Ligand code: DOR
């Protein structure tokens with residue numbers, strides 16, 4: 001029998017940045033989110049992207065169809081912003097309670113983002129109107145010009161696009177998604193209440209060396225790329241600080257193994273099955289377990305203006321490592337689960353009340 005050596009109960013967590021895809025992948029990956037999280041912000045970078053409220057409704061229904069009956073999970077839908085997005089449609093979607101955020105991808109920055117924004121000044125007018133809707137703008141913050149070094153793309157975006165945008169529309173509520181640098185963490189921390197950031201479990205665990213240990217490691221390839229160790233340490237400091245500006249967005253992004261282990265492999269790390277165990281491990285190591293609830297369950301809901309979940313999640317530390325799946329199968333294909341490179345000792349289960 002494994003002995004429990006420590007427990008902690010927190011409000012049920014939410015995932016403020018999640019890729020679920022569609023069809024067979026959706027069916028297989030969804031249960032890992034719907035069992036562990038109360039809600040998730042669903043990314044709209046499908047092929048074709050989710051641009052209209054009607055498309056978001058259709059996608060939402062697809063997701064709802066696949067949620068196992070015993071799970072209590074709400075998908076929070078988002079729209080993919082283009083230079084031609086229709087503000088009346090966005091307004092309608094927000095009024096109907098379907099649309100919870102709009103996502104800005106610089107064109108070409110990542111998976112299925114070709115229809116994203118080429119010139120941010122072209123969407124200023126739209127963004128000004130979005131600033132009155134009470135929903136946040138979610139930003140994939142990477143500059144895309146090919147001349148920019150891939151490791152500098154986030155910092156160039158912050159300097160050249162985010163800072164001017166925030167000067168121009170200070171009332172726009174923004175989430176800078178999946179931050180990867182100390183500079184971003186410092187900028188977010190020093191800014192006013194209209195800027196917050198999500199942080200992924202994998203950017204708290206891997207640095208840029210992790211992609212190249214003994215050979216190329218495609219399952220650690222994601223965008224934005226993991227950066228130097230000093231940045232990883234700064235992200236850990238931010239996440240475990242208790243600051244309300246930082247919250248969990250797993251950016252769990254499943255791709256088939258043959259498309260990642262490929263001459264031109266896809267970016268994305270599928271982390272949902274062990275994301276919470278990884279986080280409990282990190283917060284424990286930082287002697288910050290009492291801040292875990294803020295990062296995974298409280299800060300995000302507050303920034304989105306939503307109530308926290310009613311039920312709880314109980315974490316228990318076991319004295320023998322937890323078995324985690326290495327891969328999941330989708331028909332004849334497989335998807336590799338994020339391997340943190342250390343044993344996981346923290347289990348968790350959903351409970352109704354705290355005690
Ligand atoms: O690594 C990533 N994968 N980063 C993103 O921004 C998108 C995601 C995906 O959709 O595969």
Ligand code: ZN
Nearest residue numbers: 017019043251
């Ligand atoms: Zn993402």
